[in-house]
Amino acid sequence: MEKILQQLCANAVHELYGVEVAAEQVIVNETPKDFTGDYTVVIFPFVKAARKSPEQVGNDIGQFLQTRLEEVASFNVVKGFVNFELSDAFWLKTFVEMAGNDQFGQANPTGKKIVLEYIGPNTNKPLHLGHIRNMLVGHSVAAILSANGHEVHKVNIYNDKGINISKSMAAWKLEGKGETPQSSGKKGDHFVGYYYVLYNKIATEQAAPFIAMGMKDREAEKQTAIYALTEQFNRDWEAGSPEVLELWRIMNGWVYQGFKETYRMLGIEYEKAYYESECYQLGKDLVIGGLDKGVFLKQPDGSIWVDLSDEQLDQKVLIRSDGTSVYITQDIGVADLRYRDFKPDQLIYVVGDEQIYHFKVLKLTLEKLGMPYAPLIYHLSYGMVDLPEGKMKSREGKVVDADDLIAEMLQTAEDHTKELGKTEGMNAEEASQLYKILGLGALKYFMLKVNAQKRLLFNPQESIDFQGHTGPFVQYTYARIRSIMRKFEGDYQLPNFPLTALHPLEKNIIVEINKLPHTISVAAETYDPSVVANYAFSLAKTFNKLYAELSILNNENPATNTFRVALAAMTARNIEKALHLLGIDVPERM
RNA sequence: GAUCCCGUAGCUCAGUUGGAUAGAGCAACUGCCUUCUAAGCAGUAGGCCAUUGGUUCGAAUCCAAUCGGGAUCACCA
Numbered sequence: 001m002e003k004i005l006q007q008l009c010a011n012a013v014h015e016l017y018g019v020e021v022a023a024e025q026v027i028v029n030e031t032p033k034d035f036t037g038d039y040t041v042v043i044f045p046f047v048k049a050a051r052k053s054p055e056q057v058g059n060d061i062g063q064f065l066q067t068r069l070e071e072v073a074s075f076n077v078v079k080g081f082v083n084f085e086l087s088d089a090f091w092l093k094t095f096v097e098m099a100g101n102d103q104f105g106q107a108n109p110t111g112k113k114i115v116l117e118y119i120g121p122n123t124n125k126p127l128h129l130g131h132i133r134n135m136l137v138g139h140s141v142a143a144i145l146s147a148n149g150h151e152v153h154k155v156n157i158y159n160d161k162g163i164n165i166s167k168s169m170a171a172w173k174l175e176g177k178g179e180t181p182q183s184s185g186k187k188g189d190h191f192v193g194y195y196y197v198l199y200n201k202i203a204t205e206q207a208a209p210f211i212a213m214g215m216k217d218r219e220a221e222k223q224t225a226i227y228a229l230t231e232q233f234n235r236d237w238e239a240g241s242p243e244v245l246e247l248w249r250i251m252n253g254w255v256y257q258g259f260k261e262t263y264r265m266l267g268i269e270y271e272k273a274y275y276e277s278e279c280y281q282l283g284k285d286l287v288i289g290g291l292d293k294g295v296f297l298k299q300p301d302g303s304i305w306v307d308l309s310d311e312q313l314d315q316k317v318l319i320r321s322d323g324t325s326v327y328i329t330q331d332i333g334v335a336d337l338r339y340r341d342f343k344p345d346q347l348i349y350v351v352g353d354e355q356i357y358h359f360k361v362l363k364l365t366l367e368k369l370g371m372p373y374a375p376l377i378y379h380l381s382y383g384m385v386d387l388p389e390g391k392m393k394s395r396e397g398k399v400v401d402a403d404d405l406i407a408e409m410l411q412t413a414e415d416h417t418k419e420l421g422k423t424e425g426m427n428a429e430e431a432s433q434l435y436k437i438l439g440l441g442a443l444k445y446f447m448l449k450v451n452a453q454k455r456l457l458f459n460p461q462e463s464i465d466f467q468g469h470t471g472p473f474v475q476y477t478y479a480r481i482r483s484i485m486r487k488f489e490g491d492y493q494l495p496n497f498p499l500t501a502l503h504p505l506e507k508n509i510i511v512e513i514n515k516l517p518h519t520i521s522v523a524a525e526t527y528d529p530s531v532v533a534n535y536a537f538s539l540a541k542t543f544n545k546l547y548a549e550l551s552i553l554n555n556e557n558p559a560t561n562t563f564r565v566a567l568a569a570m571t572a573r574n575i576e577k578a579l580h581l582l583g584i585d586v587p588e589r590m
Numbered sequence: 591g592a593u594c595c596c597g598u599a600g601c602u603c604a605g606u607u608g609g610a611u612a613g614a615g616c617a618a619c620u621g622c623c624u625u626c627u628a629a630g631c632a633g634u635a636g637g638c639c640a641u642u643g644g645u646u647c648g649a650a651u652c653c654a655a656u657c658g659g660g661a662u663c664a665c666c667a
Contacts, residue, residue: 030606032610034611035610044648079610080647162666218666276667312592313593317665319665326665352661356661357593357661416629417629422629449615451604454596455595455596455660455661456602459602467629468614468615468629469602469604469616470615475629476629480627484626488626522606548630589627
């Protein structure tokens with residue numbers, strides 16, 4: 001509709017004033033609440049060419065459109081704006097079309113293939129709040145891109161080798177005494193994470209004398225015995241020592257087992273996992289190939305570097321002087337492998353904004369290597385999650401643990417539900433299912449409603465709300481509608497409704513429902529789930545207003561009942577779709 | 591020091607490619623459940639859109655400078 005208005009306005013300006021205007025240049029907005037109308041055209045841009053007052057130009061254009069477009073019921077001019085009010089017949093027709101389209105909100109296939117990497121945990125400690133944001137954003141963006149017609153493949157990357165897991169291994173070797181997750185009753189990832197924290201404790205103790213001598217923290221850590229063991233493990237691993245590999249496999253296995261439970265709880269899945277341990281060699285080969293081609297340089301100590309000083313960045317190490325790989329080495333290998341696996345049109349990396357620099361380097365390095373997929377790389381960066389006292393620090397154990405937080409949310413949902421006395425008539429299984437839907441809904445909505453690029457403040461003291469601009473608010477609207485649909489006896493899926501006039505509140509809902517496809521395309525273009533979250537809220541709010549002011553089932557005219565149930569059903573469908581894009585489930589009752 | 595991000599109500603955030611009187615939620619205060627679920631609805635109050643200057647019919651939005659906050663610039667990942 002916006003496009004039609006744009007085109008007609010351009011025609012109007014051309015015919016009335018003899019000035020060519022591109023249709024895209026015409027500004028069409030939704031009419032703000034306090035004015036009458038549905039769409040508003042800004043006419044200031046034409047005033048000069050017309051040599052008339054803004055009011056006159058507005059009237060001219062308004063007249064022109066009203067005679068050409070039957071959907072225009074009326075128009076009014078305020079200062080430099082023409083507000084067009086569209087006919088109820090138009091909105092009814094729009095509604096019937098939307099209601100009849102099962103695929104409403106699903107765009108046609110674009111043929112674009114996207115590989116989206118997310119989660120990307122290290123295997124030395126459990127998942128935390130930052131990972132939750134990563135998982136939710138990645139999962140949601142993938143769903144949104146699919147809805148926008150792209151073919152999306154979700155993949156995960158495990159940073160399963162290197163110095164960090166070696167630290168957990170070293171601490172376990174020294175202090176573990178053969179303990180296992182089973183024997184200790186701990187979840188696998190928490191178990192291994194415990195030894196990572198223990199490593200830091202031991203290292204800090206052992207480093208103290210060196211710090212007293214005036215060494216910097218990092219230097220002092222390198223002097224410690226436990227660090228020596230860690231490095232030994234790391235070198236032996238790369239040398240292929242069977243005992244070290246065995247220990248490494250066992251400890252990683254524990255971690256994967258633990259991660260799996262968390263993924264399942266959050267409804268997160270991926271199609272394929274990549275492992276640093278399986279890609280670093282390929283990365284090293286590619287780097288050495290680059291050295292042979294002369295695009296990288298080798299220092300006398302044997303380390304290999306890429307020089308990005310022409311691109312305003314520094315020189316970066318690609319292979320250490322001892323021949324071992326660094327973080328970026330594996331990413332080069334992973335990118336290459338992934339490209340060969342999928343032949344994608346785009347490679348998206350959902351990774352925190354602290355790594356913006358890293359991805360710039362990665363992209364430029366691959367460009368220097370002449371890789372065809374270098375331009376396909378897109379770093380979808382999201383902001384860190386802050387606690388009131390600042391950044392989370394996992395090495396100090398100052399983190400909000402993912403599993404703890406999820407458990408807490410479910411408990412809060414249960415408390416709320418019981419307090420409101422809403423468990424009546426539910427069996428235990430239904431009830432616990434509901435707590436899960438609501439608790440996770442609250443958590444996911446909380447994390448996705450703010451723009452992913454922004455930093456997010458999380459205060460564990462203030463529990464996540466269940467009222468207002470929240471997931472449960474939207475879910476509640478859905479549950480209410482479902483309740484009405486259960487009570488209504490009749491067919492509301494009529495192709496036509498014998499109505500001629502719309503109540504303003506009814507029209508508001510049709511207008512909101514109509515926005516879903518546009519919302520999805522904006523969200524897809526900006527990789528931003530918060531657009532969808534805000535849409536769901538706005539739709540629910542619009543419906544709640546009608547619900548409070550008008551009756552849906554108890555009208556004198558049965559046609560009104562039928563139509564309003566149809567409106568409600570369509571609202572519920574859109575809510576369900578929007579929440580689905582956020583990875584949030586909807587309850588039949590709550 | 592260099593590069594990048596961010597400053598909107600007491601708090602957490604929206605605010606389309608520059609458009610009309612800057613919007614929600616939380617917290618505070620008022621009302622509304624003998625009709626479809628009150629996890630709701632209606633209302634009151636709360637703003638020098640960090641500051642200054644510029645661009646123009648028009649700026650929270652674009653540009654510049656300043657102030658404040660953050661991230662990154664590891665032979666960590």
